Amino acid sequence: MGRLRNANVKYRPQMFWATNPMYGHPIADMIKEYYLDDEGIHIAERSNVERFFIVQDGKFIWYETLAEAESIHGKGVPRSFRSIRAHVTENIPLMKNNPDYYYNLLALPPIKRKIFLEGSWFCREEEAGYFKRDFCNVIDTPPLSVIKRVRAWDLSATKPSTANPNPDWTRGVLMSKDKQGMYTVEDLASLRDRPYEVEKLILETALTDPEGTVVVLPVDPGQAGIAYANVVKVKLAEAGIYCKLVKVNKSKLIRFKPFAALAEAGHVQFVEDNWLEEMFVELESFNGDKNDGYHDDIVDACSDAVLVLNQGAREIPDMNMPELSGTVASSFSFDNLKPYSQQNMVIPTFNF
Numbered sequence: 001m002g003r004l005r006n007a008n009v010k011y012r013p014q015m016f017w018a019t020n021p022m023y024g025h026p027i028a029d030m031i032k033e034y035y036l037d038d039e040g041i042h043i044a045e046r047s048n049v050e051r052f053f054i055v056q057d058g059k060f061i062w063y064e065t066l067a068e069a070e071s072i073h074g075k076g077v078p079r080s081f082r083s084i085r086a087h088v089t090e091n092i093p094l095m096k097n098n099p100d101y102y103y104n105l106l107a108l109p110p111i112k113r114k115i116f117l118e119g120s121w122f123c124r125e126e127e128a129g130y131f132k133r134d135f136c137n138v139i140d141t142p143p144l145s146v147i148k149r150v151r152a153w154d155l156s157a158t159k160p161s162t163a164n165p166n167p168d169w170t171r172g173v174l175m176s177k178d179k180q181g182m183y184t185v186e187d188l189a190s191l192r193d194r195p196y197e198v199e200k201l202i203l204e205t206a207l208t209d210p211e212g213t214v215v216v217l218p219v220d221p222g223q224a225g226i227a228y229a230n231v232v233k234v235k236l237a238e239a240g241i242y243c244k245l246v247k248v249n250k251s252k253l254i255r256f257k258p259f260a261a262l263a264e265a266g267h268v269q270f271v272e273d274n275w276l277e278e279m280f281v282e283l284e285s286f287n288g289d290k291n292d293g294y295h296d297d298i299v300d301a302c303s304d305a306v307l308v309l310n311q312g313a314r315e316i317p318d319m320n321m322p323e324l325s326g327t328v329a330s331s332f333s334f335d336n337l338k339p340y341s342q343q344n345m346v347i348p349t350f351n352f
Contacts, residue, residue, distance in 0.1 A: 040122025253288035
């Protein structure tokens with residue numbers, strides 16, 4: 001928008017975009033409220049309908065009429081926007097000269113047909129990615145009985161600016177594991193700001209997390225990364241918080257696969273909250289490649305959380321022996337055996 005200028009023409013400069021729909025793309029966030037249906041398909045009747053917006057703190061605020069927008073923000077301030085549906089059937093030369101292309105799209109499997117023919121922004125191919133939200137249940141409240149809980153961070157220290165409007169996030173994923181091997185994603189803390197604010201968020205969050213939560217910090221290669229992580233670790237220790245440092249020496253995909261495998265096996269659940277959709281989109285979008293415009297901060301935090309939750313854990317599960325014939329006892333129960341990981345752990349108290 002900062003390039004829309006020309007002093008030597010009588011028409012008003014305009015910006016045009018042309019794009020295929022893409023799952024998880026930021027453009028979908030701009031148009032989903034008004035122009036798309038529940039499946040992310042453009043509503044034909046709303047194609048080319050003009051709307052008006054202003055941008056505050058990097059977020060779009062929308063209005064249905066220019067008069068409404070100008071009454072709040074002043075004359076000439078709001079910008080106009082249109083989303084124009086471009087369906088293959090509206091391409092007259094193509095439909096006339098190559099109608100087989102349209103019929104080939106009709107013959108695609110359902111998901112591919114919604115993407116390539118109907119233009120869905122919300123659908124994605126089944127084989128893409130390693131995580132699907134359908135793998136997991138969503139629960140109302142965190143579990144009360146867990147054997148370990150961690151808050152794993154992925155760190156960044158960049159504030160959005162005109163030069164870099166979409167930097168990486170600092171993300172803190174709170175995850176617990178219970179005796180049955182169920183992993184629960186309980187909370188997500190997020191920030192895009194300078195190092196001081198990031199460190200402040202880590203310390204404040206650690207003090208409000210459930211008692212016994214282990215803080216997990218990544219350590220980037222190099223002395224600077226190690227030194228910074230140790231500074232934060234000391235401050236957490238002085239506040240009575242245990243911190244675990246994790247060296248980042250494997251690819252993002254290798255680190256993420258254990259979490260994805262647990263989810264596919266039905267061993268991951270999420271607590272319902274307003275951050276959940278954002279988390280699902282990032283987890284589903286990750287395929288191991290570095291894509292411009294996409295973030296993997298939540299991915300890395302989930303990977304480190306699973307890693308630390310399983311370090312040093314050797315659990316002996318409860319067992320019931322099968323019924324035996326003869327004069328021996330019909331069954332045995334070893335329910336009183338404690339898991340190895342519980343032998344030296346501090347059990348938190350709960351007041352109701």
